[in-house]
Structure formats: C-alpha cells, structure tokens
Amino acid sequence: MKILIVGAGLSGAVLGRSLAEDGHQITVIDSRPHVAGNCHTERCPETGVMVHVYGPHIFHTDDAEVWDFVNRYARFMPYRNRVKSMAGGMVYALPINLHTINQFFGKAMRPEEARAFIEEFEADRSIRDPQSFEEQALRLVGRGLYDAFLRGYTEKQWGCAPDTLPASILKRLPVRFDYDDNYFAHRFQGIPAEGYTEMVEAILDHPMIDVHLNTPYAPHHAMRAEHMVWSGPLDGFFDYRLGRLGYRTLDFERFTADGDWQGCAVMNYPDRDVPWTRVTEHKHFAPWEVHERTVCYREFSRACGAEDIPYYPIRLVEEKALLKAYEALAARTEGVTFVGRLGTYRYLDMDVTIREALDATAKITARRAA
Incomplete structure (x- = not known):
C-alpha cells in the first residue's frame, strides 16, 4: 500500500x-x-x-x-529519575517516601512505624471511597503531606481545584514506605x-x-x-x-548559568505562591557528559489555546x-x-x-x- x-x-x-x-x-x-x-x-x-x-x-x-x-x-x-521538591523553603525527595515522611515530621521511623503513623494520625479514615484527587490524597497521606507537596502543584498544573479532578490521577503517583527515591519502578x-x-x-x-x-x-x-x-x-x-477537546499547555522560561544551578534534573515547586510548577536542569539528564555551563527551564502550565502546543489532555x-x-x-x-x-x-x-x-x-x- x-x-x-x-x-x-x-x-x-x-x-x-x-x-x-x-x-x-x-x-x-x-x-x-x-x-x-x-x-x-x-x-x-x-x-x-x-x-x-x-x-x-x-x-x-x-x-x-x-x-x-x-x-x-x-x-x-x-x-534514574530522582525528583526533588522545594516546599516551604526546604528540599525534600519525591515521590513521597520514608525519607520525605521522616524529614517532614521530624522523626526517625522505621517503615512499619511510618505506615502506622500515617494511617493513625494523618490519613482521613472517614473517606471510604475516594472520588476526587483531594479525597484520594487525604485518605492516602493526610492533610499535612497533601498541602505541602500535592495541592498547590496540582492546582498550578491542571488549573482547577483538586476536588474536581478524578482520584485516578493520584493513583498513578507512588507513596513508598522505604528510602527508594527512583520515581519509576520499571x-x-x-x-x-x-x-x-x-x-x-x-x-x-x-x-x-x-x-x-x-x-x-x-x-x-x-x-x-x-x-x-x-x-x-x-x-x-x-x-x-x-468543539475543541481541552488540553493544558506549557510555557518555558529558559535561562543559562555557569556551573550547576540546582544540583538535580527536576525540582518541583508545590508552594502556591510560586507561579512555576518546576525547574528542569537539562545537563543532569545526561550525567555521562561534562559541561561548564548549564541550561534550565522554568515550567508554567496554563489552558491550551488554538495556536498552542497541546500537552496534557484534561x-x-x-x-x-x-x-x-x-x-x-x-x-x-x-x-x-x-x-x-x-x-x-x-x-x-x-x-x-x-x-x-x-x-x-x-x-x-x-x-x-x-
């Protein structure tokens, strides 16, 4: 043919x-x-x-x-994709793992201790069948971790309140009770x-x-x-x-610098008063190369217009x-x-x-x- x-x-x-x-x-x-x-x-x-x-x-x-x-x-x-998150002026490891939990709550819990702590003191056990992103987050990790790492980032990324998004979005994000900070498990x-x-x-x-x-x-x-x-x-x-199917698009604010800007490939910014969602430093995606200068992108998410590049289907x-x-x-x-x-x-x-x-x-x- x-x-x-x-x-x-x-x-x-x-x-x-x-x-x-x-x-x-x-x-x-x-x-x-x-x-x-x-x-x-x-x-x-x-x-x-x-x-x-x-x-x-x-x-x-x-x-x-x-x-x-x-x-x-x-x-x-x-x-290996090892994401960091700048929340409340502190840097944490993502996805939420045992190190993130211990650092956030100022503790030194073992895996089962952390699991029991989240379930007993943080997770909203009144939510039996989470229907929204917010309900899924509150049932899974509780208000503190949700507000610090998930709420603001989600609002900026999707342009809407987390209680209007389906719970399935959060189900794709891992929460680990060990020190594995590799974002993917493949x-x-x-x-x-x-x-x-x-x-x-x-x-x-x-x-x-x-x-x-x-x-x-x-x-x-x-x-x-x-x-x-x-x-x-x-x-x-x-x-x-x-009619048009809805998408989110991205704008990038590119900048260069000498040396190493942030020490990692991806730094999330979940705080609601920071307009960008993350900063990516591209030379860290090729750690087998050596460069004296660096290229970074600040990412901004917004509704996709007719002339924009569609990224994420809503x-x-x-x-x-x-x-x-x-x-x-x-x-x-x-x-x-x-x-x-x-x-x-x-x-x-x-x-x-x-x-x-x-x-x-x-x-x-x-x-x-x-």
Missing part, C-alpha cells in the same frame, strides 16, 4: 518503520521543522548541553520487546546518549519512507494514499466541528462526553487509523506509545487484507 502518516513523532515513526519493513510505501509529513514531536532534543549552541526542548522525557518500561526496539536505533544510557530505564531526535531519525531511515517536514496536513496529501495514519489532534482531523466530564462523540466519528471514518497521544486523546508514556504503534501495524495490514 501507499500509506500517508501525519506526524513524525514516536507513533508515526514507529508505525512508519514497521509498515515499511512489511513492504509498504510510506510518506510521513509533519508541520514542525524536526522529527520526534514533543520528544525533540537538540544541542544548545551556547553551552553544548543536550536540551529536551519540549520538556524532559525519561524512557521507562517493563515491555522487553519495546526496550529491544528502541535499542536498535539508539544507545541508551542508564538513568525494569528498563534510560535516555538515548545522543537524544531522542537522533533515535527517531534512525527509525525513519528506511528506503521505503519519505519524510517531509514543515508540511502541515492538507486534504490533497491523502489523494494518492490508500490508507492514512493520523497522529495529530483527534478533534483537528474533523476540523473541530463538535479528560474531565465535559471532555469525556465530547471525546465519545469524536470517537464515534472516527469509528465511521474508513481508511484512517488514529494513534498516539493526540490521536486518541490520552496521556501516554513513550513505551505505551511505541507498543500501540507496533500493534497497530498488524491491524492495518489485516484491515487491508479484509
């Missing part, structure tokens, strides 16, 4: 490579001047630091097949030595793949294609005829109802496969994005045969 893929991010690149290896002729277009989507990395000409242009990405997975796939195209270096964790953009370029490097950058999608692009893969916004494919009640309507339209659209974070309106980790792209290859081929 002649297949058009809209979007040269992870979904489009992986699907393009898999379909090309199956003998299909692939055309990939992307409106940006680079591949890799929001995973795009590039060297800062001023400092030499490898910068995660749209915010940091750490690859983590338990899927051995996905791990083997990405290692075909890049040399991954071991990396078997395989790392970052490509030369960045994600070089990796995606290698994935797309195939004689059956033709890539066109700086090329926004227009209907004429699909005229010669026998099938289309759409990794752009789901509502955008239908020209927003039912998926509250109104968005879920609109999503169902768009999913119904997509199901009735022949010859198009919707994939990825934007094409399915879900927050997806990179490994899940790749897994779904690999699985979609077989579905496209089977649909064509049928």
Whole structure:
C-alpha cells in the first residue's frame, strides 16, 4: 500500500518503520521543522548541553520487546529519575517516601512505624471511597503531606481545584514506605546518549519512507494514499466541528548559568505562591557528559489555546462526553487509523506509545487484507 502518516513523532515513526519493513510505501509529513514531536532534543549552541526542548522525557518500561526496539536505533544510557521538591523553603525527595515522611515530621521511623503513623494520625479514615484527587490524597497521606507537596502543584498544573479532578490521577503517583527515591519502578530505564531526535531519525531511515517536514496536513496529501495514519489532534482531523477537546499547555522560561544551578534534573515547586510548577536542569539528564555551563527551564502550565502546543489532555466530564462523540466519528471514518497521544486523546508514556504503534501495524495490514 501507499500509506500517508501525519506526524513524525514516536507513533508515526514507529508505525512508519514497521509498515515499511512489511513492504509498504510510506510518506510521513509533519508541520514542525524536526522529527520526534514533543520528544525533540537538540544541542544548545551556547553551552553544548543536550536540551529536551519540549520538556524532559525519561524512557521507562517493563515491555522487553519495546526496550529491544528502541535499542536498535539508539544507545541508551542508564538513568534514574530522582525528583526533588522545594516546599516551604526546604528540599525534600519525591515521590513521597520514608525519607520525605521522616524529614517532614521530624522523626526517625522505621517503615512499619511510618505506615502506622500515617494511617493513625494523618490519613482521613472517614473517606471510604475516594472520588476526587483531594479525597484520594487525604485518605492516602493526610492533610499535612497533601498541602505541602500535592495541592498547590496540582492546582498550578491542571488549573482547577483538586476536588474536581478524578482520584485516578493520584493513583498513578507512588507513596513508598522505604528510602527508594527512583520515581519509576520499571525494569528498563534510560535516555538515548545522543537524544531522542537522533533515535527517531534512525527509525525513519528506511528506503521505503519519505519524510517531509514543515508540511502541515492538507486534504490533497491523502489523494494518492490508500490508507492514512493520523497522529495529530483527534478533534483537528474533523476540523473541530463538535468543539475543541481541552488540553493544558506549557510555557518555558529558559535561562543559562555557569556551573550547576540546582544540583538535580527536576525540582518541583508545590508552594502556591510560586507561579512555576518546576525547574528542569537539562545537563543532569545526561550525567555521562561534562559541561561548564548549564541550561534550565522554568515550567508554567496554563489552558491550551488554538495556536498552542497541546500537552496534557484534561479528560474531565465535559471532555469525556465530547471525546465519545469524536470517537464515534472516527469509528465511521474508513481508511484512517488514529494513534498516539493526540490521536486518541490520552496521556501516554513513550513505551505505551511505541507498543500501540507496533500493534497497530498488524491491524492495518489485516484491515487491508479484509
């Protein structure tokens, strides 16, 4: 088949490579001047630091097949995401763990002592079936830890009160009663030595793949294609005829400095009177490199406008109802496969994005045969 893929991010690149290896002729277009989507990395000409242009990405997975796939195209270096949090003028370790708990309460408890302390003196045991983010937090860790580390950060990140967000958001965040401060618990964790953009370029490097950058999608692009893969916004494919799905976007305040600015890759700022959510220092995402200068980003979250880059799908009640309507339209659209974070309106980790792209290859081929 002649297949058009809209979007040269992870979904489009992986699907393009898999379909090309199956003998299909692939055309990939992307409106940006680079591949890799929001995973795009590039060297800062001023400092030499490898910068995660749209915010940091750490690859983590338990899927051995996905791990083997990405290692075909890049040399991954071991990396552990150890986040810090500046709360009330003190620096703590995240995720909330035994060290965080002992430091916050000024104690030296063992794991079972800390678990019993939180349950007896902090957790709100009157909450039996948490429905919101706030209820889940109060039941899990209590008012003190919630107010210090979760409430303000959540308000800034999502732009709404935590009692309006679903409890499932917090269920993805770990709370540990040991001293493990590795944010992720997956078997395989790392970052490509030369960045994600070089990796995606290698994935797309195939004689059956033709890539066109700086090329926004227009209907004429699909005229010669026998099938289309759409990794752009789901509502955008239908020209927003039912309305726009809600997203949060990010603004970055970039600055450089001599030496080491904050001593870690990610510092959260959960205090409500600090306008940014976190500061990322990019040279710490490549600890195998040495640089005399440094590049940092202050991150600010806000509602996503029509011309902004969508980052996080909101998926509250109104968005879920609109999503169902768009999913119904997509199901009735022949010859198009919707994939990825934007094409399915879900927050997806990179490994899940790749897994779904690999699985979609077989579905496209089977649909064509049928």
